């Protein structure tokens with residue numbers, strides 16, 4: 001009998017250790033640039049050939065590296081990063097933490113969330129910004145900057161759209177960095193998540209900045225806490241089917257998009273598409289965003 005107990009104990013210990021080794025913790029990082037510390041203009045910092053663009057793509061890479069480090073501090077075993085700014089070719093492939101994998105360039109059906117699926121446990125937003133028309137927000141715009149978006153009747157910034165894509169797979173957003181407005185928006189939309197305010201917007205193109213070093217410290221620590229608290233945070237799941245309303249500044253874009261079957265013209269500038277889920281909605285948005293009438 002004693003012998004059987006000993007054998008059973010060995011089997012149990014072996015199984016536990018195998019399970020511990022198998023335990024994966026996959027983290028998805030979606031990165032933008034407008035919310036990176038130091039950025040407040042597209043012309044000088046945010047887009048090539050801006051005078052400081054090369055420096056600021058380096059600073060964006062450093063903030064993403066701080067987030068990757070925070071994820072590994074929290075026990076991550078895999079990190080997937082998506083570059084989601086401009087032409088999506090900003091992060092420096094040589095300087096990015098070599099433990100991560102990187103998705104670059106457009107177009108992609110899931111846009112800033114390409115590659116997310118139900119095998120991930122947490123999503124992190126770095127360098128994010130508020131939506132089109134929001135006040136006290138650096139470079140506030142939504143996706144192309146030519147549109148505003150509603151999902152099931154609610155106006156959402158990119159963060160809301162992207163969190164709903166992750167929510168489709170049951171994955172919560174646990175952390176966001178950017179100015180005070182997008183961090184407040186994210187907490188209102190997603191509940192008690194972690195955030196790092198790396199700048200206080202004083203207008204569309206000006207802000208009081210934290211230093212890059214201090215910003216990286218807040219990001220690393222906040223990402224770690226967010227991932228550790230992931231089970232407390234509810235994924236953003238929208239009820240199906242999902243109504244996507246897009247209002248375009250340019251009326252011709254709404255006109256051309258309304259030629260597509262199943263698309264309703266709500267008014268001159270606004271179209272309505274009803275998708276089965278956020279995957280269909282994102283594919284539709286991505287197609288329309290790439291229209292060039």
Ligand SMILES: [Zn+2]
Nearest residue numbers: 032033085086
């Ligand atoms: Zn951007």
